[in-house]
Amino acid sequence: MSRNSRRPRRCGAEPSRRSDEAFVTGILTDEADFARAREWQLTDAPDYDTYLREAAGLLAEAVAGYATVRARMFHPDDFADYCLLHGVDPGEQAARDGYLVNPPLQTQLVTYRGEDLADFVPRLVRAREGGLTLRHADLVMDGALCEAEPAAADPRVRWTYQQASEVFRRVLVGAGCGAYEFRVAVDAPGGPLEAHARVLHWEDGAVRIHDEDLDLITAVLCAGLYGELPGVAVLHGTQGSGAVCGEYRQVAWAWRSTGFDWSPAELAVDGVPAGPGFSLGTVV
Template sequence: MSRKGRARRISDCTGGGGPRSHARAPHQRRVEGAQQTFVIGVLASAADFERARAWRLSDAPDYERYLTDTARLLAEARRRFDTVRARMFHPQDFAEFCVLHGLDPAEPAARDRYLVNPPLQTQLLAYQGEELAGDFVPRLVRARENGLTLCHADLLLDGGLYGGAGESDDEHRRWVRAAYQRGAEVFRRMLVGAGAGVYELRLRVDAPGGKLSAAARILQWEDGVVRINDEDLELLCAVLCAGLALELPAVAVLHGSQGSAAAGGHFRPAAWAWSSDGPDWEPSARPVRLDGVAAQPGYSLGTVC
């Protein structure tokens, strides 16, 4: 499957200090060495900006100016560093992190530790010059939500997703890897059967500790080339993996517009549903409504090559 998006966001930052501006450096980190990486936390709303005022994250008078200053800082970072990454700076998460570790939230060191906290590094996105107030800030919000789901899935799999299972537990890692590959193949067959079009896949797995949910927008051309954000693909495959590995009840709906400009610009609405209660996915036994989207039983994935 071809895709265009972002690489997996696992930061290797360990060093201090970065370029300075009104956005302030204390919530930025970089690594010294052959490849320099710049990481920044971004406040994602005016409400978050107001809540964070007491921590002096920015000298900006309002959120609009904050975004302008942050965009300028990111542009400078792209000129100076090999890689630039960002994640949502969530005030509630940060406050709880400081309580958990006994840190003063007004101290730069606390913000540094929060920013590169290993369990939260699944929330990092590569920044490549996107407009902050356009698509990028909403993607940061989704990345935080996705990251929480990834942590939940990894916990259910005893650390098998991100290497926390232990160096000696090769059998466990192989088990998780096999389930991940099966999940990726399920997703591939859904797309191959759908053909060219613009779709959204919604997925829900009923798991211990709460539902695992994932959603992704997908553009598929006639030649099978697919565009999907890498972070969304990672989440879909991880949730599919957890459901298949643990044989949890699950449902998926693929809906959107089937067709292409090359076919004369003819598009038709489409919505298919599948379910799983064990090691395999099958067309749903009856019509499904998931997150307000109604779908008919899908095609057999076993007949898709």
């Protein structure tokens, strides 16, 4: 499901030179989606295993021929909605091209760097989920979340974004060094807004977290504060470091928000039970 129906090829005067253009494709990420997509003749593969082998080959050729290779999860429901909204025939190549580069869904694109397809596919699924969460949070904030950089936004949006970032910072600073998972959920119109991330907090204060996970957590916290929506959060994992006397302990802390601020509470998020966390107001 590339932006053209042919297999990728090198461009330019010399065959060995990479094209400066980007190559964009869509990947069916499970057998059920593959079965449904057959009605649109998106692939000639007789079965899903064959399709995956062909997709891996397509990506390998694209990496050799293009400077940038990106992909997104090709979701049949999303594609059908796109075709209905824009009045295009799902069997046409132009419909697939438009769907793949649809501006509102650009956050679902993931850069491919030659990894195994088995490792790449889960990233595509996660990117779609994250993209939908960002769109939902943006709707809660009346389009203010994605329309501009936080520094260029109106004062209320800028303040809310700063407050959301500060909430997450205080959670991590208060927890200290360790390996954690953070989960947050906000009761929003249209359904809950949820995000989670794995975090490594080193003893020197450095924090390791995927950028896309940080964006999602900040967006959910921001939407909750902007809409004054109730929410819950849990941080759980292993506190401690080998550099600090080798001491470790399992921890699980929780907080609840009324829509204005976050306070310690005993609750569970996504099946993870936790006791009351520390007061975020005491963390500097």
